[in-house]
Amino acid sequence: MAKLKWGMIGGGEGSQIGPAHRLGSGLDGLFEFTAGALDHRPDAGRAYGQQLGLAADRAYGDWQEMLAGEKNRDDRIDLVTVATPNSTHFEITKRFLESGFHVLCEKPLTITVEEAEEIVTIAKNANRICAVNYGYSGYSLVRHMRAMVARGDLGKIRLVKAEFAHGHHADAADADNPRVRWRYDPAQAGVSAQFADCGIHALHMASFVLNQEVTRLSADTVSCIESRELEDDAMVNFRMDGGAVGRLWTSSIAIGRQHGLTLQVFGEKGGLRWAQEQPNQLYWMPLGERLQTIERGEAGLSPEADRSSRVTIGHAEGMPLAFANIYSDLSEAIHARKDNRPMDPAANLYPRAEDGLRSMAAIAAVAKSGKADGAWVDARPPMFR
Amino acid sequence: MAKLKWGMIGGGEGSQIGPAHRLGSGLDGLFEFTAGALDHRPDAGRAYGQQLGLAADRAYGDWQEMLAGEKNRDDRIDLVTVATPNSTHFEITKRFLESGFHVLCEKPLTITVEEAEEIVTIAKNANRICAVNYGYSGYSLVRHMRAMVARGDLGKIRLVKAEFAHGHHADAADADNPRVRWRYDPAQAGVSAQFADCGIHALHMASFVLNQEVTRLSADTVSCIESRELEDDAMVNFRMDGGAVGRLWTSSIAIGRQHGLTLQVFGEKGGLRWAQEQPNQLYWMPLGERLQTIERGEAGLSPEADRSSRVTIGHAEGMPLAFANIYSDLSEAIHARKDNRPMDPAANLYPRAEDGLRSMAAIAAVAKSGKADGAWVDARPPMFR
Amino acid sequence: MAKLKWGMIGGGEGSQIGPAHRLGSGLDGLFEFTAGALDHRPDAGRAYGQQLGLAADRAYGDWQEMLAGEKNRDDRIDLVTVATPNSTHFEITKRFLESGFHVLCEKPLTITVEEAEEIVTIAKNANRICAVNYGYSGYSLVRHMRAMVARGDLGKIRLVKAEFAHGHHADAADADNPRVRWRYDPAQAGVSAQFADCGIHALHMASFVLNQEVTRLSADTVSCIESRELEDDAMVNFRMDGGAVGRLWTSSIAIGRQHGLTLQVFGEKGGLRWAQEQPNQLYWMPLGERLQTIERGEAGLSPEADRSSRVTIGHAEGMPLAFANIYSDLSEAIHARKDNRPMDPAANLYPRAEDGLRSMAAIAAVAKSGKADGAWVDARPPMFR
Amino acid sequence: MAKLKWGMIGGGEGSQIGPAHRLGSGLDGLFEFTAGALDHRPDAGRAYGQQLGLAADRAYGDWQEMLAGEKNRDDRIDLVTVATPNSTHFEITKRFLESGFHVLCEKPLTITVEEAEEIVTIAKNANRICAVNYGYSGYSLVRHMRAMVARGDLGKIRLVKAEFAHGHHADAADADNPRVRWRYDPAQAGVSAQFADCGIHALHMASFVLNQEVTRLSADTVSCIESRELEDDAMVNFRMDGGAVGRLWTSSIAIGRQHGLTLQVFGEKGGLRWAQEQPNQLYWMPLGERLQTIERGEAGLSPEADRSSRVTIGHAEGMPLAFANIYSDLSEAIHARKDNRPMDPAANLYPRAEDGLRSMAAIAAVAKSGKADGAWVDARPPMFR
């Protein structure tokens, strides 16, 4: 299987998420890093691109140049990752989709619900893949939870409990720290801070595992550090279109918790518990039986779990491999299109523009409900109502 | 120190909670079981009382007979425990208080908020102890959390997260099981099921540890098993009079969780985490430092923790000893009154009628908010507004 | 069932183990504390006995006086616990057995193997119970492990791995601490320190759970703190009469471990893992299946587990209740003899003089092998060879 | 920094360890896969090599061809990994070293101690790197343990306790399974099975973390499944040249344990505990303080830990990244030689031919002691005595 050609916008030297994408896309040898516009400073971007091994003519100065350059090549890139600051996602993603590229956009997909709806429409019309990087959904046992729910092991799902609560913004002294401060400033961060940044991963995971969408929600948002305008802690109750009740807690002031992304799913016939910090074990209790430990890599798991697992049982796998699973899905999706064949269903799991859109709507709904004393509000994007 | 004389109403042969009270009161040799009206069937109660070692004239047939018999004795009982079904708590407790007895009443203190207010007033006027059995507050490390908060280790408390979520009523087949069914029937159980039964322990613990009272709350109550009229799962957001934000989840359909009472407390200067199922460890992270394991019985804990700890570090202590700590507090309280001396402040921790009253108000508030789509309601008893 | 009369020798005011025995014997209301010679200072012993509620004529000044006093009473004590310093166990136990009393002796049963053999013979000839207090064997789930092994759940046992390793004597400064120093001094502690004090509990537990006896062993004993003559760390490999291989590690310099008593059992058909610090969970993996969590108090456990469990599933039970289970066994054993009926087999689990004897032989063997560079030595008492 | 050129011998299609090396070498973009002789069937090896992207002239049919081909190229490979079956390691490694290549050889380095000594000498004389793949030593927190020991946080080390005990060969039915059987057959596996395969990783880790070498040892080796000639369980006591006492348990019949590689280190001033299955946490107790959780990725760790950590705190890293750290070390070592500069000391941690040699000597010693009833034997290679 020939390597696909991969390009990147953003993710320049010193960026936070850039190395993770290069690691994730390269890890399985499925993609070749071929083109990039890596930095908001054209020269720095070109230099760093070449340093990373790009050919000089494909280490572009900005994304417009890259779009122009790649569009007309026969050997143009198969996939572009957009890892620039949030406010630029919409335009870049839109323009590349329109020119016929598959896109993996960093979260959040856009700034507004309207923009996200537009992206969904464009991707559909252009018949291009537009994925959104909810990387935690790449973990093997997260995918196995989804498979267990889908095949009915838990019966009808009653309730899902999601958390993403950590303590990394708990220091009141950080009110003046510019690296933290902007996150709680609506002028820079939009309508939501902790929910939009972390909570949304937990909400996506709940949707992903249950294969149900959020319909309405009620939020209690608070700023534990008073100088903050946006929330640093939120509790969100929600309902899903398959009948599940949802509860989600997110916090950045929960001192003693390092990361805190966890999921619990309770159905008629059993319950599941998983935590991102120990991602290689999944706790499962069938109704009336004992709690069991499911190990990543054990024999007899679902095809979805097997496909996203690399090392033998008992050896830890971590976040970079979850990330790589998103890229592996995309590789399979792109190859299947090229070969005009159906894709492996066990790879058809990458988060989509529609998920990015639903997230935008959920964020808006949390902000609205939070301001309205927890009133229940519709959490669906208008186009899906 | 002479043993105190102890009496019991309810807790007859085969009752659920009776043995725990006899274990807890007897464990430290502080109380002598002296009188009882143990059963709703007078003969059975008398026989079982004598079988347990009561003198024939103090193994009473009913509580009225017991009240009459004990009231005029010189060697009358020092404390009476009321462990009968809920609907009788009010009258029995009231009558014994009025006759000058100290009372430990099982939870819930009464059926209505009004009755609970009346009990508080009676106990105050009669200058008698009226305790309520929130037994989990007796754990050594729960008391240590309270001490840590009180002495400022955590700084101002921002948020408390409490859970009491288990899966023991998750089987839909139990809809027809009479031992489970009545709990979800408003005619028999009142306005709330899971919150009143379990959630209230978690709420009391949050109050106890923070030494703050709930002022208002918003509840999302659901019946995951549809035939149930009352809730089997609830999420309650609340605010406290010292400024803390609270979040409480309670469930009886959370398959895979055995008991699930946990408390997390987050302040300006650190965070705490404790779980009832592993009660001998407390996890503590001071802001900017590492997570530490505090062990029950370690050197240098608070006087409150030391007083309620019996065996050396590394050896597990469990629920019966927590229960015994409530009795130990009461013993000290009664002796201090007898001796006309101040009581040991490290023992002044038993839950009070006021706590029982606040619980009644919180239960009413949860039911009201739950029916009103999570509207925020006042959670305080009228007499404390 | 009438309470049995219980007496105690040693366990005076401020003693370490005295309160635990009073707690354990009293907890279930099976024994009445009736007589005692509690202190090596006659007056202190008499005063403290009366303070604890003994009648003046049964609060004795020394054990000789107690033996004389009790021997000829009609209402003489049913059981006497010997909780004096080690060197006195032999004579006291012997004399009470010979006078027809049942005895629970603290560990170690004696100082020498010969003495222990004599006790076994005396108890047998006198047809009296002579129990030894290996209290950890009282835990409900330890007893359940024994039941699982006995009924064949694990198939033939291949290997048992026991540990009792903590860090409480790791401070080199304790070389001068009199409370620690004597333990490592052969003149005061005999031939072994850490193995005799802690390791022996783990060895007893291995024997108890497997229902097999140690035949021979090889020991590597070291003094990590150099000034110590006796070992503070030992590794013992052993073989058992039912074919099991054993491995036991004990240490007092293992900083970071609080108590460290654990047992792992591996058979043809499954494996078990249990730890004293979290005694309410037992981990069980049937061959080829998943790891399961067995909870103390769950439905369907063995009669042995059920009988030694008091509170409902999900609530922790701890060491004092394990201790009480030994007393509960003894109560049943004594009542069965009185009533001339077979005892409940689920109570027939208290450690016996024979176990105390085997311990003495194992300690001697460890010391011998340790001095002989780990040569394999016979670990059986001469009378059982 | 230009990519280094990397070649591989063995690791053909379907091999167990081949993909892990390609993952590990490629993950950080430090090496370019440039040449290979991947299969014992020349055609299959050539085809698979080209499929993986090798140029046709560098996808060799066997290692002799590869050696001839690469030796005289200007752009010859910088490093070759030997991942063929054990019996071929010696010759291939020797020949590539002699021709001036750096080599990473899979464990075991050779079959005999003599061969391993020869490799050490050749590598030294040729001034080439000869590394051995003890991949577990690549974990960030394992390297941090080494750093803590080196800088004296624990004071003098008293004792190290290592385990590598799992249950994957516990099924007696596997006696006939050819994939398991050969491992316990001396004709195919040599003098040791479980110790040579797994135990040796634990022994290397003990040496690595303490920076001490094993001097002598005593082993108790057993075959729990009787048809096996070689051991499936072993307990090894050892002594180290820096004065530490060591204890190591390895097993393949420990049902319920998935992997079971753990290390505990006890010094004068503190104790450490780490487990491969949860590699992102390290438990540390300074003498007289509380147990602390050290998190991979936390601020203020050692340079060694920082260099081998890729994702932010709270996100799991796993085995493939540990593997990649070995390659990262080698990249730095090779670049430093090329640039004629000292290498980053935080990267100077890859296992060496000397370690491979010491392992061979230890395996021989375990086999010898195991046959001699646990007699203590010299565990050092003759050339290091």
Ligand SMILES: NC(=O)c1ccc[n+]([C@@H]2O[C@H](COP(=O)([O-])OP(=O)(O)OC[C@H]3O[C@@H](n4cnc5c(N)ncnc54)[C@H](O)[C@@H]3O)[C@@H](O)[C@H]2O)c1
């Ligand atoms: N999925 C996740 O878990 C996750 C985690 C972290 C960040 N993110 C997302 O990734 C995106 C990037 O975040 P980051 O933390 O790496 O930011 P960063 O500030 O660390 O890096 C941004 C990079 O983009 C470059 N850049 C900026 N504008 C550009 C432009 N117009 N053209 C080309 N390059 C440009 C910058 O020079 C820089 O190199 C954000 O949208 C963020 O929300 C997602």
Ligand SMILES: NC(=O)c1ccc[n+]([C@@H]2O[C@H](COP(=O)([O-])OP(=O)(O)OC[C@H]3O[C@@H](n4cnc5c(N)ncnc54)[C@H](O)[C@@H]3O)[C@@H](O)[C@H]2O)c1
């Ligand atoms: N604090 C806790 O954790 C906890 C736990 C369980 C029960 N409880 C409370 O304890 C109380 C008793 O519950 P239970 O589960 O033991 O009930 P139960 O039905 O098992 O036993 C009730 C006992 O009271 C006796 N009784 C009934 N009416 C009586 C009367 N008028 N006079 C004397 N005896 C009478 C019955 O004969 C029976 O022996 C309830 O209020 C319950 O809410 C509290």
Ligand SMILES: NC(=O)c1ccc[n+]([C@@H]2O[C@H](COP(=O)([O-])OP(=O)(O)OC[C@H]3O[C@@H](n4cnc5c(N)ncnc54)[C@H](O)[C@@H]3O)[C@@H](O)[C@H]2O)c1
């Ligand atoms: N099973 C266990 O887990 C465990 C734990 C701790 C102690 N022990 C054993 O319990 C025994 C007592 O240990 P301790 O730590 O309580 O000792 P301690 O020194 O704390 O107390 C000993 C008590 O015995 C009294 N005493 C001494 N000689 C006496 C005599 N001749 N007659 C009457 N009383 C006498 C002393 O006055 C004191 O009150 C020891 O044999 C010890 O090995 C067992």
Ligand SMILES: NC(=O)c1ccc[n+]([C@@H]2O[C@H](COP(=O)([O-])OP(=O)(O)OC[C@H]3O[C@@H](n4cnc5c(N)ncnc54)[C@H](O)[C@@H]3O)[C@@H](O)[C@H]2O)c1
């Ligand atoms: N470090 C570790 O944790 C670890 C783990 C597993 C294996 N290993 C070691 O890795 C080595 C390989 O083990 P494996 O499990 O991958 O074996 P394997 O049998 O799965 O694969 C061996 C591969 O080598 C090829 N091969 C055999 N002889 C060859 C030759 N002369 N020239 C070229 N290729 C040849 C085979 O065709 C095959 O592709 C062994 O030495 C083993 O001990 C180490």
